[in-house]
Amino acid sequence: MATVVSSVADICRSAKLASRTLARLDSGVKDAALEAIAVALEERLEEILQANERDMQAGRENEIGDALLDRLRLDERRIRAIAGAVRQIAALADPVGELIDGRRLPNGLDVRKVRVPLGVVAVVYEARPNVTIDAASLCLKSGNAIVLRGSSSAEHSNAALAQIASEAAVAVGLPQGCVSLVAGGGREELAELATQKDSVDLIIPRGGEGLKEALQAVATVPVIYAASGNCHVYVDAAAALDQAEAIVLNSKIQRPGVCNAAETLLVHDDVAPQFVPRIVDALQSAGVLVRADERTLALVRDAGGPAAALLQAAVEEDWAKEYLAMTLAVRVVDTAQEAIEHIARYGSGHSEAIVTRDTAAARAFQLGVDAACVYVNASTRFTDGGEFGMGAEIGNSTQKLHVRGPIGLRELCTFKYLVEGDGHVRA
């Protein structure tokens, strides 16, 4: 049970045992468990609100600030939204058992490559208590047991949510240990969790750079690091400039604090005299601070008006920075190739966009840019499991092994080869 205090190693071993049962469950049983969790969240609303109030009170006493308090806060509307998200995950296709590939070998052996759960997934996360349920639902749907480790600031909320999820799932036939929460938000628990390589198959950290560094220093369990995104929009010589303006603005300001927001705009020299003053003006009107290279500065000055006074000169560090704020670096380049080189040097391999009407430029950009998602004539903001039709995601990966981009249900799986013969032996 989620609230029994056990050692991290015990929790993980129990999760491993549960995972072996989970891997064999039919979709219907898993979906019934998710529905039971959604119902339990709605029925035990008061209990959740009381636990959350204890965290909120501690947060106010510790003066964690309004932004963090808002992330921590649960209310009836938010809890119903969490239950709704569980039902949406239940409605997705089961990735387990999906046939990925298969053939009959020349010797008559039938080989099928079939998707199976990873086993035990540990999710390490910060303030938002809704992650407790989102992550648990994604893991159970994909046949994995989950070990949660939240932050101490959301201790009571997370404990209540994990206990409700665990009880509801077990009540409809899922194994004990399918959902557990590691008590204590300290670095020792993190290190202990990150070294249970006999029982934990994957750790997914959802948090800032401090959490990643702490994990990198100690983890022996495989880790998929959620992305940092230094994303670019490149406006090509052959861009439709109205589209370019809309895409740049959307990529930067639609939600500036997330990893798929653009951080640098690159503009081809041919269209820069027209486009740069116009986009700088539009960005500044929307409240974006522009860090400009020398050619951008000169173009804006030449255009006259008040925009130049608001510009800041970009320094080398700007090209590598993920602002996650209403700031955009702008640079003029001579060729599409120079844009590709810039992205190779400074990009983080997350989401990169070209705006162009030229098929050759589009093709060169998609071939030459090494990133999880490479867009032609679309905003970088679409990099998202929901948008991509994967239903939901547990984060975004910028690494190249196993998963790149959104981490959805399929990405929480591995595969096995099922091979069938009739007494076949190797010659």
Next chain:
Amino acid sequence: MATVVSSVADICRSAKLASRTLARLDSGVKDAALEAIAVALEERLEEILQANERDMQAGRENEIGDALLDRLRLDERRIRAIAGAVRQIAALADPVGELIDGRRLPNGLDVRKVRVPLGVVAVVYEARPNVTIDAASLCLKSGNAIVLRGSSSAEHSNAALAQIASEAAVAVGLPQGCVSLVAGGGREELAELATQKDSVDLIIPRGGEGLKEALQAVATVPVIYAASGNCHVYVDAAAALDQAEAIVLNSKIQRPGVCNAAETLLVHDDVAPQFVPRIVDALQSAGVLVRADERTLALVRDAGGPAAALLQAAVEEDWAKEYLAMTLAVRVVDTAQEAIEHIARYGSGHSEAIVTRDTAAARAFQLGVDAACVYVNASTRFTDGGEFGMGAEIGNSTQKLHVRGPIGLRELCTFKYLVEGDGHVRA
């Protein structure tokens, strides 16, 4: 060039640069480079033999032993076989650009998930110099640059082979740095290589446990560890016993020193009185040392004859041991479920086989056993990239992330999402 002495970091940076060109090459160019390598190996045979003789001489002086000397030795036949393997890899389908998945999103965006090279793959290997060319061919075919780090005992052979491959590839248009060899087989070079995470995308070690442990202690670059295989054959109550005998013998003795050879035989109690004396006799006749649990011991004693005297009693450690030798542990179990539990406890997740005529037992085994390859009525020895129709392999993975089982051309790739719109922005 392969023989210029550069720092490991310089070599890796140069490989990274080369990888950006390699990723964009058409299949025809890559295949022409592989053909050029095969031709160069044949034409520069004498050079290779002379380099190899220097290593052989040093090996004899250092008394490395006949087995290692044989692994080290190149002769005309072996070099022609290496060239033949290069041509076989050239003939395989190019994994790069392969469409993995795709759809049109409700908003009209077209999303394609397309296979692309990883970038730079480092291969760390021991005595056999043929790995230099095998690994380079697989990496170039899959659009990756390769950084090789062989053992000091094969120093001159590896340097000659890497230089020939590099020169031949560059001569037909592949970029400088596409094939390089790290000079020096020391642990410092290994540690330096394993921490070039800005330029190396993956390290594949091919060697013993010592190499793995050395890497695990220092690597910040992602590593795919080649497998150790503690593989089982389970002979079910409903097994066809002739098939069972053939499969057990093939799994154990067809090539006992490799990771997909069987190390433990599990026999259902219902057929044990018939099958155990018979298979123990056959195994012993073939020169296999049998380590038997108590029930096996009793059955063989009851059957009479000389077999019992040759049996050894199995101890707890036997169940976890990868003998890689003509030794097999044997245990009698009461149910298929007990066999599955035994494999879950002691198996290494490599290759597991059930011999049965019962569809329910076969299904339970394939669902319940968590391993890269799960066989029904076939030998564990089929786990191999060549056998599976993947053309060739660079090793076998028992980990669950990215690749499980044979590591072939596709597994040396990652993917990216190519997304195309017409001015699409996120609402």
